[in-house]
Amino acid sequence: MKRLINDPYDVVEEMLEGYVKAHEKYVKLLEHDGRVVVSKKAPVENKVGIIIGGGSGHEPLFLGYVGEGFADAAVIGNINTSPSPEPCYNAVKAVDAGKGCLYMYGNYAGDVLNFDMGAEMAAMDGIRVETVLITDDVVSSTEIKDRRGVAGDFYVFKIAAAKAALGADLDEVKAAAEKANDNTRSMGVALSSATLPSTGKPIFEMGEEDMEIGMGIHGEPGVRRGKIEPADKVIDQIMEHILPDLPYASGDEVSVLINSLGATPILDLHICYRRVAQILEEKGIKVHKSFVGPFATSMDMAGMSVTLMKLDEELKQLLDYPCDTPYFVQK
Template sequence: MKKLINDPKNVVEEMVEGYVNAHPDYIRQLPENNRSLVSVRETKKDKVGILIGGGSGHEPAFMGYVGEGMADGVAVGNIFASPSPQPILEVTKAIDKGAGVVYLYGNYAGDVMNFGMAAEMADMEEDIEVGAALASDDVASAPVDEKEKRRGIAGEFFVYKAAGAAADFGYKLEEVVRIAEKANENTRSMGVGLTPCYLPQTNEPSFLIDEDEMEIGLGHHGEPGIEKGKLETADRVADRLVEDILNDMDLEKGDEVAVLVNGLGSTPKMDLYIIYRRVDQILKEQGIKIYRSYVGNYITSLEMGGCSITLMKLDDELTKTVDHAVDCPMFVQK
């Protein structure tokens, strides 16, 4: 796989340097740690800080969601690897305004461990209160009776949106955590993989698949899915993904949802909108209203081919967070 890089060992540092230099009106790098980035826009005293983070390779996540209405800072990990506790702690110290900081991250062992360690360090060394909410929206990664084992994939975007809005509304730390957890509880995703991505350090594929195959339920890091078979039409793929989501959700006729059709890196928007067309048809047939929709690359996997579909069930509280204005380098909503 051809890549426009220099030394594979430096891809994350050079990406971060380029990103910060490209968006100086949004984000800055902390001198204490080059993997710690924070918003340049001063937040008011007693606002709960929102800290997101995870492995590189998922751009525009996670750096792209630091800005007004979403996150105040981000800790950057190696490709597909959790950031270590130290950059997380440095961001925590920088964005704390006296009301504590909420960590938002996917349900992966490395993230759980490192963010947990950073939270302990913030409490013991800095006397900063830390709350946390994990994203676990991937229906394919565990059965419903083991939901606590599910991975976080594209649905993390809705968790960031909800928590960022709640913090802007002036809610206390416990309320911000509650709303983030509520967003996660009401969000489900399913994905399909078509082609692998290639890690810069090894140039090896993240998974193996034949040219005429697809894999349902594939993870964002190439984790095995639940079914591999011949490539189907866009409508058949959308039918399968939405069916699994609806079977896992408590949705009834008249309910409203936010929809995200997320590209994994190399899938053209043409394909994503064809998928969205069918999602819209299915939900209309079910009497479920799409309140707001998002189509594009929101949480990717380098140049992986494929997409995921995410639904978040809305009520008045979550609708208010979805509507909240956002101004980030990679995502703007008025």
């Protein structure tokens, strides 16, 4: 795989410069901190501040979801690397409207450390910051609290942001995010590595005919590596892990997200969706709304993931709540 970049050590700065230019009606960089993408509407009066973030290389995650009715700010790390504590803190200062802020990000050690330090700095200024970690990747641990966050980030961010937009207080927004995370499960398959800009080489090796089921978005080991199989067989194996984990059961209503890891065509994603829909129908699980496309990528990695979020009336209302951002618009 090949990349269209300049100096590999400038990729994040140049991406951000291009991003805020391309989407200048929505967002800007903080003047004193070029690693914080802020909504032009923030701070929003009488609203809990929604702050998301993590390493770069997963676009449109995280910065693509900053805008009206969604996140107020995204804190940007280097490729596959947590942001430092200062931008986490600066994001709070930029978006807090007096009701406190919620940090949300995938459960990775570096992110936890640095966002926690950002929250401590904010606390010294008297600003309350709560945190919800996303832990949707079913194969990353048997213990839910130790699981990584992958494409389920999208759902948890969306739910909490809608709750905040409706005027809820910080405890209520945090509870909505936790409820969304509790009801969300994901699993993916990688068909190739991503290309690391700094080396121009794959992050890991993968045979020409191989795939790895359950691999994480940074190349973390999955459950099984083997010869690439037909899409339906791959989806069957993924669904066999996801469905019993919550469990999702007959009579449930869910939202489905089929996420591209980067290089897998939208055509293939719909062939995968077809099989997911067949399985859900067989199981008596109803689909409320579906999303298919690149939501949480790993640069040019080939592969995809399936995410299910089980819905009740509240989650449905929050999922459907309108928003307007560069990478997700809903009427």
